[in-house]
Amino acid sequence: xxxxxxxxxxxxxxxxxxxxxxxxxxxxxxxxxxxxxxxxxxxxxxxxxxxxxxxxxxxxxxxxxxxxxxxxxxxxxxxxxxxxxxxxxxxxxxxxxxxxxxxxxxxxxxxxxxxxxxxxxxxxxxxxxxxxxxxxxxxxxxxxxxxxxxxxxxxxxxxxxxxxxxxxxxxxxxxxxxxxxxxxxxxxxxxxxxx
Amino acid sequence: xxxxxxxxxxxxxxxxxxxxxxxxxxxxxxxxxxxxxxxxxxxxxxxxxxxxxxxxxxxxxxxxxxxxxxxxxxxxxxxxxxxxxxxxxxxxxxxxxxxxxxxxxxxxxxxxxxxxxxxxxxxxxxxxxxxxxxxxxxxxxxxxxxxxxxxxxxxxxxxxxxxxxxxxxxxxxxxxxxxxxxxxxxxxxxxxxxxxxxxxxxxxxxxxxxxxxxxxxxxxxxxxxxxxxxxxxxxxxxxxxxxxxxxxxxxxxxxxxxxxxxxxxxxxxxxxxxxxxxxxxxxxxxxxxxxxxxxxxxxxxxxxxxxxxxxxxxxxxxxxxxxxxxxxxxxxxxxxxxxxxxxxxxxxxxxxxxxxxxxxxxxxxxxxxxxxxxxxxxxxxxxxxxxxxxxxxxxxxxxxxxxxxxxxxxxxxxxxxxxxxxxxxxxxxxxxxxxxxxxxxxxxxxxxxxxxxxxxxxxxxxxxxxxxxxxxxxxxxxxxxxxxxxxxxxxxxxxxxxxxxxxxxxxxxxxxxxxxxxxxxxxxxxxxxxxxxxxxxxxxxxxxxxxxxxxxxxxxxxxxxxxxxxxxxxxxxxxxxxxxxxxxxxxxxxxxxxxxxxxxxxxxxxxxxxxxxxxxxxxxxxxxxxxxxxxxxxxxxxxxxxxxxxxxxxxxxxxxxxxxxxxxxxxxxxxxxxxxxxxxxxxxxxxxxxxxxxxxxxxxxxxxxxxxxxxxxxxxxxxxxxxxxxxxxxxxxxxxxxxxxxxxxxxxxxxxxxxxxxxxxxxxxx
Numbered sequence: 001x002x003x004x005x006x007x008x009x010x011x012x013x014x015x016x017x018x019x020x021x022x023x024x025x026x027x028x029x030x031x032x033x034x035x036x037x038x039x040x041x042x043x044x045x046x047x048x049x050x051x052x053x054x055x056x057x058x059x060x061x062x063x064x065x066x067x068x069x070x071x072x073x074x075x076x077x078x079x080x081x082x083x084x085x086x087x088x089x090x091x092x093x094x095x096x097x098x099x100x101x102x103x104x105x106x107x108x109x110x111x112x113x114x115x116x117x118x119x120x121x122x123x124x125x126x127x128x129x130x131x132x133x134x135x136x137x138x139x140x141x142x143x144x145x146x147x148x149x150x151x152x153x154x155x156x157x158x159x160x161x162x163x164x165x166x167x168x169x170x171x172x173x174x175x176x177x178x179x180x181x182x183x184x185x186x187x188x189x190x191x192x193x194x195x
Numbered sequence: 196x197x198x199x200x201x202x203x204x205x206x207x208x209x210x211x212x213x214x215x216x217x218x219x220x221x222x223x224x225x226x227x228x229x230x231x232x233x234x235x236x237x238x239x240x241x242x243x244x245x246x247x248x249x250x251x252x253x254x255x256x257x258x259x260x261x262x263x264x265x266x267x268x269x270x271x272x273x274x275x276x277x278x279x280x281x282x283x284x285x286x287x288x289x290x291x292x293x294x295x296x297x298x299x300x301x302x303x304x305x306x307x308x309x310x311x312x313x314x315x316x317x318x319x320x321x322x323x324x325x326x327x328x329x330x331x332x333x334x335x336x337x338x339x340x341x342x343x344x345x346x347x348x349x350x351x352x353x354x355x356x357x358x359x360x361x362x363x364x365x366x367x368x369x370x371x372x373x374x375x376x377x378x379x380x381x382x383x384x385x386x387x388x389x390x391x392x393x394x395x396x397x398x399x400x401x402x403x404x405x406x407x408x409x410x411x412x413x414x415x416x417x418x419x420x421x422x423x424x425x426x427x428x429x430x431x432x433x434x435x436x437x438x439x440x441x442x443x444x445x446x447x448x449x450x451x452x453x454x455x456x457x458x459x460x461x462x463x464x465x466x467x468x469x470x471x472x473x474x475x476x477x478x479x480x481x482x483x484x485x486x487x488x489x490x491x492x493x494x495x496x497x498x499x500x501x502x503x504x505x506x507x508x509x510x511x512x513x514x515x516x517x518x519x520x521x522x523x524x525x526x527x528x529x530x531x532x533x534x535x536x537x538x539x540x541x542x543x544x545x546x547x548x549x550x551x552x553x554x555x556x557x558x559x560x561x562x563x564x565x566x567x568x569x570x571x572x573x574x575x576x577x578x579x580x581x582x583x584x585x586x587x588x589x590x591x592x593x594x595x596x597x598x599x600x601x602x603x604x605x606x607x608x609x610x611x612x613x614x615x616x617x618x619x620x621x622x623x624x625x626x627x628x629x630x631x632x633x634x635x636x637x638x639x640x641x642x643x644x645x646x647x648x649x650x651x652x653x654x655x656x657x658x659x660x661x662x663x664x665x666x667x668x669x670x671x672x673x674x675x676x677x678x679x680x681x682x683x684x685x686x687x688x689x690x691x692x693x694x695x696x697x698x699x700x701x702x703x704x705x706x707x708x709x710x711x712x713x714x715x716x717x718x719x720x721x722x723x724x725x726x727x728x729x730x731x732x733x734x735x736x737x738x739x740x741x742x743x744x745x746x747x748x749x750x751x752x753x754x755x756x757x758x759x760x761x762x763x764x765x766x767x768x769x770x771x772x773x774x775x776x777x778x779x780x781x782x783x784x785x786x787x788x789x790x791x792x793x794x795x796x797x798x799x800x801x802x803x804x805x806x807x808x809x810x811x812x813x814x815x816x817x818x819x820x821x822x823x824x825x826x827x828x829x830x831x832x833x834x835x836x837x838x839x840x841x842x843x844x845x846x847x848x849x850x851x852x853x854x855x856x857x858x859x860x861x862x863x864x865x866x867x868x869x870x871x872x873x874x875x876x877x878x879x880x881x882x883x884x885x886x887x888x889x890x891x892x893x894x895x896x897x898x899x900x901x902x903x904x905x906x907x908x909x910x911x912x913x914x915x916x917x918x919x920x921x922x923x924x925x926x927x928x929x930x931x932x933x934x935x936x937x938x939x940x941x942x943x944x945x946x947x948x949x950x951x952x953x954x955x956x957x958x959x960x961x
Contacts, residue, residue, distance in 0.1 A: 110354050
C-alpha cells in the first residue's frame with residue numbers, strides 16, 4: 001500500500017531546505033544595509049514642507065514644493081510656496097532660478113561649504129557611504145523600519161555653521177531632514193514620497 | 196694702484212635705471228618718471244603656474260601665496276583667495292553708508308526697505324543662508340555686500356576652487372606687489388630669486404612650473420641676459436685677441452702690457468665718476484669700457500713701431516705727438532657728451548674722457564718703464580708679410596671710395612623717413628615670446644594696462660579726488676561709446692569727502708527711519724526689535740567724520756587706493772588707469788579735447804618714446820658741435836688743410852658708409868648706434884693721423900701700416916663678435932663699430948696717405 005505524502009511534512013522539508021535562502025535576517029542591521037537599500041533606488045520624487053525656525057523671526061518660515069532625485073548625482077528642489085524658486089544640482093553644477101532674477105549657474109567647487117551640505121543629501125539618497133563618511137561623522141540609530149541618521153560635519157568651517165543634520169526614515173524612504181545650525185536656528189523638512 | 200684702492204674702498208655702485216632717462220622737461224614727463232621709479236606698475240610681479248593637474252596647481256598656488264606673504268618682501272600677494280580680512284573690515288563696515296555707491300535718495304524709504312527686507316527673507320530661506328546672516332540686524336539693505344561687489348575688479352580672472360585661473364584653466368594666476376622699488380635692480384633681482392626659491396620649496400611635483408613676468412622680472416632677466424652674453428662674448432674676444440696678438444708680437448709680456456693702459460684708464464675713470472657723481476652706475480661702467488676701446492690701440496702703436504736698436508722710450512717720444520693729437524680730439528668728442536643735463540650721459544662722458552686721458556698718460560709715461568732696459572722686439576714689423584694684402588691695389592681707390600660714399604649718402608637720404616627706431620621695445624633684450632606672455636597674463640589677470648592713464652593733479656588729496664570724480668562721467672561716456680572697456684580710480688574706493696558728506700546728508704533722521712522701518716516690517720515675520728542696530732548705525736553714520744587717505748592706514752582699502760592716489764612734491768596726483776583700449780587714436784583725440792590744466796591723458800609708451808627721441812635730437816646736435824670742435828683742433832694742430840682733409844674725409848666717409856650699410860642690413864638707428872659712432876670716430880681719427888704722417892721713410896711707413904693693421908683687425912674682430920649677439924643693443928654697437936672701423940681704415944689708408952703731402956708737388960719724403 002502507497003504511503004500518502006503528508007503536506008505538512010513537505011512543507012517542513014521545504015522550510016528546512018529553503019531556510020538558508022531566507023537571508024541574514026538575524027544579522028545586525030547597520031549603516032551598510034541602509035546605504036545598500038538606499039542605493040537600490042534609481043530615482044525618487046517627493047513633495048516637501050520645510051519649516052525654518054530662526055532666532056530673527058517671530059514665526060517660522062514655511063516653504064513648500066517638490067524634491068527630485070536621480071541616481072547618482074542629480075537633485076532638484078522646486079519651491080512653490082511662498083515664492084517660485086528652483087535649485088538644481090547636477091554633478092558639480094548648481095543652477096539657481098528665481099522667477100524674478102532669472103537663471104544663474106555656479107560651480108560647486110567655488111563654494112565648498114555649499115557643496116559639503118548638498119553632499120549630505122546626495123550621498124544619502126545615492127547610498128554613497130564613502131562620500132558621506134568623508135564629509136561627516138555618522139551615527140545611526142534605530143532599525144530598518146525606523147531609522148535615524150545623524151551627520152556632523154567634519155570640515156571645521158562648516159561645523160562652525162551647522163551643528164548636525166539628522167535624517168529620519170523607514171526602509172529606503174526618507175521622511176524628515178532636520179538641519180540644526182550653530183546658534184539654534186532649525187530647519188525641518190518633511191518629505192512625502194510620491195510615485 | 197692708488198686709484199684702485201680708492202675705488203674699492205669708497206666706490207658705490209648703483210643700479211638706478213632712471214639715471215639714464217633724460218631730465219623731465221614737462222610736468223607730465225616728471226609724473227611719468229615718478230611712476231616709472233616708484234609706481235606700483237613697476238613693482239608688479241605676475242606669476243603663473245602651469246603643468247600638473249588642476250588640483251596640484253591650486254595647492255601650489257595656495258602654498259606659494261602663503262610663503263610669499265610670510266617672506267615680507269611684498270606689499271600684497273593675491274591669488275584669488277578671499278582672505279578673511281577682505282570680508283570683515285570693521286572700518287569699512289562702519290563707513291558703509293558713506294562709501295556705498297548707491298545714491299538713490301529713496302533707499303531708506305518704507306517701500307525700498309520693504310523690498311530689501313523681503314529679499315533678505317528669501318535669502319534666509321535658501322539652503323545655506325549667505326555669510327552675512329549675522330550682519331542682517333545692522334545692515335538689512337545689504338549695503339556692505341553691495342560695497343564689496345562694487346569693488347571687485349572690473350574684470351576678474353576665472354575662479355576655480357576659490358583661486359584665480361586662466362580662462363581655459365590651464366594656469367593658476369598670482370600677482371604680487373614688491374616692496375623693492377621698480378628702479379632698484381639689485382633688490383628686484385633678490386626678490387625674483389626669493390620667489391624662485393620658495394616655489395621650489397612648495398612645488399609638489401616636478402610637473403608644475405612657474406612662469407614669472409612683469410616689468411621687474413623683465414628688468415632682472417634682461418640684466419642677466421646682457422651679463423651672460425657680454426661675458427661670453429668678452430671671453431671669445433679675449434681669446435681671439437690673445438691668439439692674434441700672440442701671433443703678431445710673439446711675446447707674452449707684450450700681451451700683458453697691452454692691457455695695462457686700458458685697465459688703468461678704467462680704474463681712473465671709475466674713481467673720477469664715483470667722486471664726481473657720488474656713485475658709479477653699472478650701465479656707465481659697461482658702456483664706458485666700450486668707449487675706452489680706443490685705448491687698446493695706444494700700446495699697439497708702440498709695439499709695432501718699436502724696433503731695435505731704438506730704445507722703447509725713444510719710439511714713444513717719436514709717435515707721441517700724433518698719439519696725443521688723437522687723444523685730445525677723441526676726448527673732446529667724448530667730453531661734449533658730458534655737457535648735458537642728463538645725468539646718465541654726463542656720467543658716461545666723464546667716464547670715457549677721464550679714462551682715455553689716463554690711458555694715454557699711462558701709455559706715455561708708465562708703459563715704457565715696464566720694459567726691461569735692453570728689451571728688443573722679437574719681430575720686425577717692417578718686414579712682416581701678412582700686412583701686404585691689406586694695401587690697396589686698386590688704381591683709383593680714392594675715386595672708388597668717393598663713389599661708394601656718394602651711394603651711401605643717397606641710401607641714407609632715400610631712407611630718411613624710416614631711419615630711426617621709434618619703438619623702444621625693439622631695443623629690449625627681452626625676447627618677443629616673453630613680452631607676449633606678459634601681455635597675455637596681464638589681460639587674463641585683469642590687471643590694468645600700465646600704458647594708458649589719465650593723470651589728475653591737485654594741491655591736495657581732496658581736490659584730486661573731486662577732480663577725478665568730475666572727470667569720471669566723461670570717461671563713462673567713452674566707455675559707452677566703445678572706445679575702451681573700463682577704468683579705475685581712487686574715488687571708486689574712497690570717495691571725496693564732499694561726496695561722503697552729500698551721502699551723509701541723504702541719510703534719514705532717526706525718527707523718520709524708525710517710522711519707515713515700522714511700516715516696512717508690517718506683515719513680515721521679523722522680530723520687532725531686530726533692527727535697532729540698523730537704526731543706530733544710520734544715526735551714527737550721520738555724525739561720522741568723512742574718511743581721508745590717512746585714515747586708511749593698515750586696512751586693505753589702503754592697498755587699493757595707494758596706487759591710485761599719490762602724494763608728490765608739488766601736490767597730489769590721482770591716477771585713472773584705462774583698460775581694454777580698442778581704438779588708441781580715437782581715444783587720444785577725444786581725451787585731448789577734454790584735457791584741462793589738471794587733467795592729462797598720458798600714453799606712457801608714447802611719452803617715453805618721445806622723451807628718448809628728444810634726447811636723441813639733443814645728442815645729435817651736441818655731436819655736431821663736437822665735430823666742429825674737433826675740426827678746429829685738427830686745423831690748429833696740423834696747420835695743413837690737406838692733412839686736415841686727409842684725416843676728416845675718411846671719418847666722414849666711414850660714418851656715411853657705416854650708417855648706409857646698417858640701414859641696408861635692415862637695422863633701424865638708435866641711441867646706441869650713435870654712441871658706437873663716437874667710438875668709430877675716435878678710432879678713425881687715430882688712423883687718419885697715423886696714415887697721414889709726413890716724413891716717413893719706407894720702413895717707418897711699413898711699421899705704421901703694421902700698427903694700424905693690427906689695430907683695425909683687433910677692433911673689427913672684437914666688435915664683429917659683438918655684432919652676432921642676440922641682444923639688440925650689443926648687436927647695434929658691434930655692427931656699427933666693426934663696419935665703421937673697417938671703412939675708416941680703408942678710407943684713411945687711401946686718402947690720408949695721398950694727402951699727407953701737398954699734391955702735385957714733389958716734396959721729399961725723407
